[in-house]
Amino acid sequence: MLETEELKKVFKGKTAVEGASLYIDKGESVGLLGPNGAGKSTTISMISTLLKPTSGDVRLNGKSVIKNPSDMRRVLGVVPQEIALYAELSAYENLKFFGRIYGLTGKALETAIQHSLELVGLVERQKEIVKTYSGGMKRRVNIAAAMMHEPEVIIMDEPTVGIDPQSRSHILEMVRKLNKEKGLTVLYTSHYMEEVERLCDRVYIMDHGKIIASGTKDELKSILSSEETVWIELDRPYPAFFKELQSIESIKQAIETEKGIKLILPKGSRVLGKVFQASERHHVQIINVNVQTPSLEDVFLHLTGRKLRD
Amino acid sequence: MFAFMKKDMLILIRDRTELAVLLAMPFILIAILGFALSGLLSGNSEVLSMDVAIVQEDDEQQGLDRFAEELGSAGIPAEAQAGIMAAAEESSPSSILQGILTDDSLSGLVTAQEMDTASATKALEEEEVVAILTIPENFTFKALQKMMLDAGDGAELQLMISDHAATQSEVFHDILDEFVWSLNFESAIARAANGEGDLPVAEQTQFGGVESVSAVQPISSFQYYTIGMAVMFALFVGATISGMAYVEKQQFVFNRILLSDHHPLVYLGSKAISAAIITFLQFCILFFLSSLIFGAFDLTEGAFWPGMLLIAFSLSICVGAVAAFLTALTMRFDNDTITTVFSGGVVTIFAFLGGSFTPTEGLPVFIQKLGSWTPNGAALNAFLLWVQNLELGLLWEPLGRLLLITILLLALGLLLFPRKGEA
Numbered sequence: 001m002l003e004t005e006e007l008k009k010v011f012k013g014k015t016a017v018e019g020a021s022l023y024i025d026k027g028e029s030v031g032l033l034g035p036n037g038a039g040k041s042t043t044i045s046m047i048s049t050l051l052k053p054t055s056g057d058v059r060l061n062g063k064s065v066i067k068n069p070s071d072m073r074r075v076l077g078v079v080p081q082e083i084a085l086y087a088e089l090s091a092y093e094n095l096k097f098f099g100r101i102y103g104l105t106g107k108a109l110e111t112a113i114q115h116s117l118e119l120v121g122l123v124e125r126q127k128e129i130v131k132t133y134s135g136g137m138k139r140r141v142n143i144a145a146a147m148m149h150e151p152e153v154i155i156m157d158e159p160t161v162g163i164d165p166q167s168r169s170h171i172l173e174m175v176r177k178l179n180k181e182k183g184l185t186v187l188y189t190s191h192y193m194e195e196v197e198r199l200c201d202r203v204y205i206m207d208h209g210k211i212i213a214s215g216t217k218d219e220l221k222s223i224l225s226s227e228e229t230v231w232i233e234l235d236r237p238y239p240a241f242f243k244e245l246q247s248i249e250s251i252k253q254a255i256e257t258e259k260g261i262k263l264i265l266p267k268g269s270r271v272l273g274k275v276f277q278a279s280e281r282h283h284v285q286i287i288n289v290n291v292q293t294p295s296l297e298d299v300f301l302h303l304t305g306r307k308l309r310d
Numbered sequence: 311m312f313a314f315m316k317k318d319m320l321i322l323i324r325d326r327t328e329l330a331v332l333l334a335m336p337f338i339l340i341a342i343l344g345f346a347l348s349g350l351l352s353g354n355s356e357v358l359s360m361d362v363a364i365v366q367e368d369d370e371q372q373g374l375d376r377f378a379e380e381l382g383s384a385g386i387p388a389e390a391q392a393g394i395m396a397a398a399e400e401s402s403p404s405s406i407l408q409g410i411l412t413d414d415s416l417s418g419l420v421t422a423q424e425m426d427t428a429s430a431t432k433a434l435e436e437e438e439v440v441a442i443l444t445i446p447e448n449f450t451f452k453a454l455q456k457m458m459l460d461a462g463d464g465a466e467l468q469l470m471i472s473d474h475a476a477t478q479s480e481v482f483h484d485i486l487d488e489f490v491w492s493l494n495f496e497s498a499i500a501r502a503a504n505g506e507g508d509l510p511v512a513e514q515t516q517f518g519g520v521e522s523v524s525a526v527q528p529i530s531s532f533q534y535y536t537i538g539m540a541v542m543f544a545l546f547v548g549a550t551i552s553g554m555a556y557v558e559k560q561q562f563v564f565n566r567i568l569l570s571d572h573h574p575l576v577y578l579g580s581k582a583i584s585a586a587i588i589t590f591l592q593f594c595i596l597f598f599l600s601s602l603i604f605g606a607f608d609l610t611e612g613a614f615w616p617g618m619l620l621i622a623f624s625l626s627i628c629v630g631a632v633a634a635f636l637t638a639l640t641m642r643f644d645n646d647t648i649t650t651v652f653s654g655g656v657v658t659i660f661a662f663l664g665g666s667f668t669p670t671e672g673l674p675v676f677i678q679k680l681g682s683w684t685p686n687g688a689a690l691n692a693f694l695l696w697v698q699n700l701e702l703g704l705l706w707e708p709l710g711r712l713l714l715i716t717i718l719l720l721a722l723g724l725l726l727f728p729r730k731g732e733a
Contacts, residue, residue, distance in 0.1 A: 048569060049569070050565055050568060050569065069571070070571050073569055073570070073571040074571065076569065078565070078566070078569055080562045080565065080566075082561060082562045083561065084561055084562035084563045084565065084566050085561070085563065086317065086321060086563065087561075088320070088321045088324040088325060089317070089320060089321065089324070093317075093320060097313055097316075097317045098566060098570070100313035101313055101314075101566075101567060101570040101572060102570050129324075145566065146566075149570075
């Protein structure tokens with residue numbers, strides 16, 4: 001549905017984005033990860049036609065939107081990182097204005113306003129002035145404003161920055177519903193890795209203006225390691241049990257720890273059955289088993305050498 | 311476009327600080343300046359009216375007789391003598407001057423009383439009159455001799471003015487200056503025409519300079535400062551609107567507008583129209599309140615208001631252009647320093663040059679010229695001309711200047727405003 005080809009943007013001799021190619025299929029939810037200054041916002045601005053690329057192309061359904069941005073703008077909703085609202089107006093007045101500039105009038109406008117307010121859960125407080133809202137409520141109106149014209153694609157640039165957990169949870173659930181139930185195509189950037197893990201089917205990782213990795217969450221995690229770590233928590237030490245585990249061929253390494261045993265296994269090895277059989281033979285009381293796989297945060301750290309919120 | 315303008319209005323209405331600057335502040339200044347400077351500026355007839363003493367030492371008939379004798383001895387043919395004599399009787403300067411000072415158009419402004427020298431001096435000392443005009447002995451003869459025959463040294467009027475009423479004395483002095491200039495001018499024309507064998511007759515009504523001064527309606531301090539403050543504070547609307555545009559850009563609302571696929575120039579146009587509408591409303595509110603509370607203008611005078619509204623409309627359009635220009639600069643350079651400098655300094659300078667604080671007549675000519683090319687100065691000029699004369703024809707020049715300023719600012723605004731939304 002939407003793709004970019006070798007996008008490049010140079011500001012006063014400084015390259016902000018270089019060779020960014022990505023695609024998003026219809027109904028897909030894609031995450032764009034990167035630390036501050038990675039070039040995410042510049043990429044988003046080029047995709048949303050607000051910024052003309054120095055080179056490269058942005059295509060919607062195979063058609064370039066660089067020279068004809070109207071095609072993109074009709075189907076696109078953008079939720080900027082900033083609260084792009086009129087603080088002196090109420091949520092209702094803001095949405096009315098943004099609906100009108102998209103050509104909505106009369107009953108259609110009123111329906112769109114109420115629908116957007118319902119979506120973000122602010123119907124009851126729609127007449128209050130935006131500047132009196134909490135940060136979370138402002139963020140919700142910010143999203144509602146982008147939804148007024150019922151876009152097919154929505155770009156959300158860190159939409160949950162600086163808000164309370166309740167509002168954050170509300171927003172994430174809303175985005176998930178829009179994507180899964182309404183088929184909205186989503187391009188989502190966030191500093192919160194768990195948000196991307198929860199919402200996105202695929203992820204692009206950007207750093208220093210370049211896309212350095214991409215794929216499904218599992219594909220990305222597989223970059224990091226070919227091993228898994230299994231933590232076995234025991235009620236007390238069992239030396240015989242530990243010795244038997246060390247002799248199992250599939251287990252690369254068995255390490256005694258304070259609470260039990262740590263096993264290093266090749267990724268995908270089916271060794272837990274043997275472990276449980278041995279525990280029965282030695283009458284071992286297992287309290288907990290935890291299989292640890294790499295997180296996207298680990299992948300990000302591995303790829304960029306930085307934490308996402310550095 | 312309507313949505314943009316409605317939004318601007320709503321935001322402005324909710325912003326109490328801006329409303330205070332645009333409406334309350336000028337109104338307070340009108341009150342302060344109107345009361346404080348009423349004595350200096352007031353056009354109320356009782357303030358500008360003046361009593362003057364005329365000391366008549368000249369015998370007009372004797373002067374005419376003596377001039378006839380002079381003609382006879384000059385060897386001029388009898389037929390020509392009769393013509394010159396007829397002209398002399400009709401354009402006797404003494405009669406013309408008396409006519410001017412007792413003319414209806416100066417009634418309420420100048421009250422001339424004929425006195426002898428001693429009484430006049432005493433009246434001046436006791437501040438009963440503001441000036442003594444002495445028409446000296448042989449004034450008629452000497453003036454006619456110079457005017458008709460270009461002989462002799464000419465005649466001089468003697469004016470003694472008082473220090474206690476400087477403004478009135480100055481006005482009276484100006485009236486006499488105008489009279490003397492007109493007389494000399496008419497004489498020069500008559501002599502030139504005589505050379506071609508034609509003999510014009512100098513009519514009293516031809517002394518247009520004096521007539522035009524007297525035709526002007528006086529203007530009160532409240533009228534002056536209602537206009538002065540209204541044209542000055544209109545400029546703040548331009549700054550306010552461009553300031554709002556800057557906030558829209560900073561808060562990325564401008565990006566939302568661009569994403570709605572509106573051409574950036576539609577946005578710029580909406581800013582200009584919003585500013586024009588707000589300015590016009592500001593004018594209406596200020597003029598209405600000032601008329602209602604201070605009695606600056608007669609609200610029931612039907613013929614008066616269309617001209618006022620025409621000028622207010624013209625300035626409103628110009629302020630729209632100011633807003634467009636400032637918005638374009640702000641958006642191009644992504645900096646609102648220009649707006650701050652404009653509202654913090656340029657408006658004050660314009661207000662001074664344009665005469666919002668005090669009439670510019672006392673200032674050097676180049677400053678007056680400069681002021682007349684500021685939006686507020688041109689509008690103030692037009693308002694004063696209309697209030698004093700109620701003649702539409704007089705407005706075209708200042709309104710033409712206003713139109714030129716508007717076109718220039720709009721052109722610059724269009725040129726500077728970033729089209730791609732990339733600024």
